[in-house]
Amino acid sequence: MHKFDSKNKSKLDNEWRRQNLPPSKTLERIGLKSSDAVADIGCGIGYFSIPAAEMLTDRNKVFALDTSEEMLTEVEKRALVAGVTNVVTINTEEYDLKLPDDSITFALLVNVLHEINDRKRFIGEIKRILKLEGRLAVVEWKKEDMEMGPPTGHRIGFDETVRLITEEGLSMIDKMEFAGAFYGIVFKKQE
Numbered sequence: 570m571h572k573f574d575s576k577n578k579s580k581l582d583n584e585w586r587r588q589n590l591p592p593s594k595t596l597e598r599i600g601l602k603s604s605d606a607v608a609d610i611g612c613g614i615g616y617f618s619i620p621a622a623e624m625l626t627d628r629n630k631v632f633a634l635d636t637s638e639e640m641l642t643e644v645e646k647r648a649l650v651a652g653v654t655n656v657v658t659i660n661t662e663e664y665d666l667k668l669p670d671d672s673i674t675f676a677l678l679v680n681v682l683h684e685i686n687d688r689k690r691f692i693g694e695i696k697r698i699l700k701l702e703g704r705l706a707v708v709e710w711k712k713e714d715m716e717m718g719p720p721t722g723h724r725i726g727f728d729e730t731v732r733l734i735t736e737e738g739l740s741m742i743d744k745m746e747f748a749g750a751f752y753g754i755v756f757k758k759q760e
């Protein structure tokens with residue numbers, strides 16, 4: 570699978586992205602609550618982790634998870650600048666999120682799923698860290714030709730994402746679109 574190159578960090582926070590996928594509004598739309606315990610899986614530079622941390626009450630944390638140490642260093646810098654103290658970075662393995670079972674109420678997966686080889690195994694690992702009734706919000710590029718984003722062939726379509734995640738036993742509870750370019754789906758762990 571095509572992996573995001575950390576040299577392209579600037580693509581994760583720029584004017585286009587702030588207009589089309591504004592972080593706080595996106596988090597509100599996908600249903601983040603101030604009482605959530607959050608895992609931002611494949612957090613990149615923390616474009617969503619920092620605003621998510623700001624939306625939580627002080628004692629709740631955002632675990633910012635990434636396989637790239639370089640990305641996590643950037644998250645730590647950004648957290649310092651923003652003055653947030655409830656972001657915890659964890660350098661994870663491809664299929665090991667390094668969090669305890671049943672510890673998270675809100676897992677966020679933005680533009681990551683299309684980079685994963687064994688998606689079934691990856692979703693199983695996310696399900697492991699989610700509490701019962703916990704939610705998983707997936708945001709992905711629509712699988713259409715467009716100027717921005719990865720090539721169409723590298724993307725994962727809406728139907729494929731729904732099938733993959735419901736087959737792992739999570740239920741779809743909400744869906745939405747962002748700027749005609751992205752789809753969002755929220756799932757719940759109910760078993």
Ligand SMILES: C[S@@+](CC[C@H](N)C(=O)[O-])C[C@H]1O[C@@H](n2cnc3c(N)ncnc32)[C@H](O)[C@@H]1O
Binds near residue numbers: 661662
């Ligand atoms: C396109 S970036 C998206 C970053 C962030 N979610 C955002 O929307 O700004 C994809 C990120 O996923 C990370 N990643 C890829 N595979 C991963 C895995 N198996 N576990 C954790 N992070 C992963 C990459 O290192 C990269 O930082």
